[in-house]
Amino acid sequence: MKFTKMHGLGNNYIFVNEFAESLPEEELSEIAIRVANVNTGIGSDGLILIGPSRTAAFRMRIFNADGSEGKNCGNGLRCVAKYVVDRNMIATTSFSIETLGGIVNVDAVRGENGKVREVTVDMGEPRLRKRDLPMLGEPDSTTIDEPHEINGHQYRMTAVSMGNPHAVMFVSDVNQVAVAEIGPRIETCALFPERVNVEFIAVKNRREIDFRVWERGSGITQACGTGACAAVVSGVLNGKLDKGVPVTVHLLGGDLAITWGEDGHIYMLGPAETVAVGEFLL
Numbered sequence: 001m002k003f004t005k006m007h008g009l010g011n012n013y014i015f016v017n018e019f020a021e022s023l024p025e026e027e028l029s030e031i032a033i034r035v036a037n038v039n040t041g042i043g044s045d046g047l048i049l050i051g052p053s054r055t056a057a058f059r060m061r062i063f064n065a066d067g068s069e070g071k072n073c074g075n076g077l078r079c080v081a082k083y084v085v086d087r088n089m090i091a092t093t094s095f096s097i098e099t100l101g102g103i104v105n106v107d108a109v110r111g112e113n114g115k116v117r118e119v120t121v122d123m124g125e126p127r128l129r130k131r132d133l134p135m136l137g138e139p140d141s142t143t144i145d146e147p148h149e150i151n152g153h154q155y156r157m158t159a160v161s162m163g164n165p166h167a168v169m170f171v172s173d174v175n176q177v178a179v180a181e182i183g184p185r186i187e188t189c190a191l192f193p194e195r196v197n198v199e200f201i202a203v204k205n206r207r208e209i210d211f212r213v214w215e216r217g218s219g220i221t222q223a224c225g226t227g228a229c230a231a232v233v234s235g236v237l238n239g240k241l242d243k244g245v246p247v248t249v250h251l252l253g254g255d256l257a258i259t260w261g262e263d264g265h266i267y268m269l270g271p272a273e274t275v276a277v278g279e280f281l282l
Contacts, residue, residue: 072102
């Protein structure tokens, strides 16, 4: 299997071009687990397939490190945009990508060497109803700074879907949070039937936040694009951030600029990098 390893702010995946490679559907989860293993595979946060779409220019499928299929991935979207533009698989730098979470539009910016250096992704409108995540409770109600008891611990969370589910919590210092302990506790709790991504954010000022994440199916990662979008939405909903202006989100792997536009859409600007190309023995 020919592959390309890419990352967006350290959130790294193994990318496979389905226009050139044919992988058995029933083995995709196992392949994702194998390539993600840092000791016996390549090492990554999962596997992303780039293939044809009937409704967009391309289709992106995401498989997490545990083999589960994800619905969306902001950092992965930027890498897909870089992959197809750098390889001249499309004549324009603005196009659409189909995901399980819906269709998104991307706009790639080339650097001085002609290769894509950063990408703006229109992530669409955030979805806030419990039914959208999904989350237990009144299906059409929202969760904004709502208290919940999980395994004897109290958490106040804001729930946002960016095509995939997020539970966002405000903290005073992200470096003092036991992400590896709290993250899986909330990810797998009964409140979220399909599990959930868990974000911890500390607001530095109205245009800047610190961010840590426990990703559903992958654990602690260097960055999460959809999570950064959900974090900014949560900040605005709770009156801590401003709508219509870029907010700098400081992730472990670097910074993203997230704007909740006046049109209701979330716009994410950030880099994408190629790490290596090679062949993986199936």
